[in-house]
Amino acid sequence: MSGSLIVVGTGIRAGHLSQEAISAVRTADAVAYCIAEPLTRLLVDELRKEAAKPVAEDLHRFYADGKPRTQTYHQMVARILELVRLDLQVAAVFYGHPGVFAYPSHESIRQARAEGYPAEMLPGISAVDCLFADLGVDPATAGCQMLEATDFLLRRRHLDTACGVVLWQIGCVGHGDYQGSGYDLRYIPMLVEALLAFYPPEHEVVVYQAAHFAMCDPIVECVAIAEMLKASITAVSTLYIPPLLVPAIDSQVLKKFDIATFRGTEG
Ligand SMILES: C[S@@+](CC[C@H](N)C(=O)[O-])C[C@H]1O[C@@H](n2cnc3c(N)ncnc32)[C@H](O)[C@@H]1O
Incomplete structure (x- = not known):
């Protein structure tokens, strides 16, 4: 063999x-x-x-x-x-x-x-690596939760709003088949409704598409969650949801460590 x-x-x-x-x-x-x-x-x-x-x-x-x-x-x-x-x-x-x-x-x-x-x-460079670079997001700062959009809805998963959240495959949410010319977006309102259980409607999210060619810009559309359907969502769109509120540092825990301050980015 x-x-x-x-x-x-x-x-x-x-x-x-x-x-x-x-x-x-x-x-x-x-x-x-x-x-x-x-x-x-x-x-x-x-x-x-x-x-x-x-x-x-x-x-x-x-x-x-x-x-x-x-x-x-x-x-x-x-x-x-x-x-x-x-x-x-x-x-x-x-x-x-x-x-x-x-x-x-x-x-x-x-x-x-x-x-x-x-x-x-x-390994290869993933869409999320491009997202971190293009949107200036460091997952060390607030943490980062990643979910597949259909799976998020099907399993009624919990979102940690203190983290950044990356939702993959929003462009084919609810669809199990393949559509070469793009998917209809009939389930996006369900996605918006599920997100509104965690975020206020005006919370701004990014519908993101990394550039496929050198010299081209990424597509970065910032919209309020409630208005997500106004963005041009395609089969290769990824949704980035910035954190709502990053929790305060517990001073008791901090005292036990041998560090004066901690911002979460010091590695
Ligand atoms: C089957 S997954 C493949 C992901 C791929 N293995 C990667 O590492 O990026 C397809 C999903 O990846 C994301 N994706 C693929 N290409 C992208 C791009 N150019 N910009 C943003 N997200 C992209 C979208 O969420 C899309 O629905």
């Missing part, structure tokens, strides 16, 4: 591809990718060509309008494992960080290891 799996993240735009990701793409016997952004796809294709390796295959072919996304994810995993079982060194390439809000990458590694194949993941 000489097959192996390396799961690679490409980041959000082409310039995010790390040296170790480039090396993995060049050296693998087979590459299967699911990359939304066209320049990065071209770059991966070019890397394969330069290395005189077989062309990469596109896992995006498993998506279809109206098809449940979970079915597509299982097909991606099945195809990746099929390649590994052919005793190939396989690189499975996903955009962003391949382990952040990405089921097929974790599941491929789990299954490959269960079958005795070596499998590892290389």
